[in-house]
Amino acid sequence: MNLRFTKGHGTENDFVLLPDLDATLDLTAEQVALLANRQAGIGGDGVIRIVPTAAAQEESVRALAGDAQWFMDYRNADGSLAQMCGNGTRVIASWLRREGLVGDEFSLATRAGLRGIRFEGDQIVTHMGTWRFVDEERAQSQGFDALVHVEEAEEITEPYSALSLDLGNPHTVVALPENVSLNNLRLLRPPVVNPEPPEGSNVEFVRVLGPGHISMRVHERGVGETRACGTGVCAAAIGMNFWSGDVDSPATTTVEVPGGTLEVRLLPGRAVELAGPAALVADGTTTLV
Numbered sequence: 001m002n003l004r005f006t007k008g009h010g011t012e013n014d015f016v017l018l019p020d021l022d023a024t025l026d027l028t029a030e031q032v033a034l035l036a037n038r039q040a041g042i043g044g045d046g047v048i049r050i051v052p053t054a055a056a057q058e059e060s061v062r063a064l065a066g067d068a069q070w071f072m073d074y075r076n077a078d079g080s081l082a083q084m085c086g087n088g089t090r091v092i093a094s095w096l097r098r099e100g101l102v103g104d105e106f107s108l109a110t111r112a113g114l115r116g117i118r119f120e121g122d123q124i125v126t127h128m129g130t131w132r133f134v135d136e137e138r139a140q141s142q143g144f145d146a147l148v149h150v151e152e153a154e155e156i157t158e159p160y161s162a163l164s165l166d167l168g169n170p171h172t173v174v175a176l177p178e179n180v181s182l183n184n185l186r187l188l189r190p191p192v193v194n195p196e197p198p199e200g201s202n203v204e205f206v207r208v209l210g211p212g213h214i215s216m217r218v219h220e221r222g223v224g225e226t227r228a229c230g231t232g233v234c235a236a237a238i239g240m241n242f243w244s245g246d247v248d249s250p251a252t253t254t255v256e257v258p259g260g261t262l263e264v265r266l267l268p269g270r271a272v273e274l275a276g277p278a279a280l281v282a283d284g285t286t287t288l289v
Contacts (some may be wrong), residue, residue, distance in 0.1 A: 005035075006286075007042060007282040008096055010087030012227035012259025016044045017095055017195045020073075022054030022096045023128040029079025030289055036077035042286060048088050050095065053109040056137040061109055064128045068109040070096060076222030084110035086230015088280035090124040095119045095157045098280065112168025123263075128234055132270065134164035134197075143243065148174050148203060149192040150185060159194065162203075163239045167231045167272070170201040173207075173239035182207040182217060202229060214240050227259030234272045237264035278281035 003025075006017040016035050018025060027049065051073055054065040061071055072092050074082045089108060096102040099118070116127035138145040147159035150212045152276045162174045173191050176182055184207060187232040191203040200221035218232040219225050237253035251266045263278040 001288050003286050003288055005042060005284060005286055006280055007284075008091040008094060008278060008280040009259070010090045010228065010230065011257055012094065012277045013085075013087040013229060013275055014044045015085075015088050015091050016047045017041050017097075018047065018049045019091065019095075020049050020051045023215060025049060025051075027075070028128045029075075031076070032075045032079040033077065035286070035288065036075075036079075036137075042278065045077055045220070045223050046082070046085060046088060047075045047077075047187070048085075048092055049075075049186040050092060054216060056109070061068065064114055067114055069094040070101065071109040071113075076220075076221050077224075078221045078222045081111070083112040084115065084231070086126060086128055086232075086234065086274050087228055087276070087278075088144055089117060089126045089274060091280070093119075093124050093126075094278045094280055100131060112215070119250065122277060123275045124278055125273055126230070128231065128272045128274050129168055130270050131167045131234070131238055131272055132164055134166055134170070139163055139242075146172055147194045147279065148172060149194075150205075151189045151192070159192075162193070162243065164197070164201070165235045165236055165238060169206060169231055170197050170199060171232055171235035172197070172201045173204045173206060173235050175206050175240065175243060180275060185217060187217065187219045190221070190224075193220055200228070202232050202235075204229070204239070206236045208240060209256065212252060213254045213256075217258065228257040228262065230262070230274050230276075233262045234264050234274055237270065240265065241266060 023074040026162040084218045133139045137146040144161035148162045149159040170200040218229040233255045243246045253264045
């Protein structure tokens with residue numbers, strides 16, 4: 001089949017966008033993986049099908065059609081379904097506004113629920129919903145609820161304490177000790193998380209740079225290490241504010257990732273916003289078997 005696509009990225013977290021405005025495209029996991037393949041396909045950290053919310057396959061998503069015209073059907077690079085992608089929301093927002101399909105503020109449907117999006121100059125702000133601890137009792141009493149081991153990392157000989165968070169998709173945040181270099185971590189293989197999350201987990205490794213300022217690397221489930229991860233950046237900021245003693249007060253954290261800089265805004269009620277840029281870099285057609 002011949003497919004129209006747009007390639008875009010948010011802080012170098014890149015995606016293949018597939019407009020499916022008449023909801024006729026039915027992709028297999030293998031086809032998604034081929035599109036995302038950097039050697040044999042277009043290449044990307046994920047694939048986003050843009051489809052009317054009312055035509056979504058999932059009943060829970062169709063129920064959002066009264067509040068959001070468009071649905072972000074997000075797939076990981078290995079073809080597996082995912083709840084949503086924070087950086088991807090900015091890229092799909094850029095495409096929808098370029099095509100005249102939305103204004104400067106609108107709601108987007110995802111498998112994790114509605115996401116409010118607005119344009120602020122050259123920044124796009126996504127309301128990422130609310131977050132929760134996976135095990136709040138243990139997190140509050142011990143400061144962590146999981147252990148993470150990184151294979152092939154020269155400095156690491158034992159697992160690190162970590163915090164498990166749910167932002168619509170699963171995250172495990174590690175605050176690196178001072179004697180471990182963030183840049184020298186070798187994230188060629190998925191970090192081992194214990195207890196093992198039933199649906200896997202994105203794992204964030206974080207270094208504090210100063211008050212309200214951190215750097216991060218991330219290994220995304222179903223993808224591998226990426227240049228940025230929107231929900232992961234939010235999880236990292238939440239974790240660091242929690243460990244510093246206050247996670248329920250409004251706060252702004254600047255997060256440096258390999259692909260650029262993002263801003264996380266913690267809001268009352270354990271809500272969170274993510275602000276950053278997005279770019280559409282190419283349009284074309286591709287033939288997919």
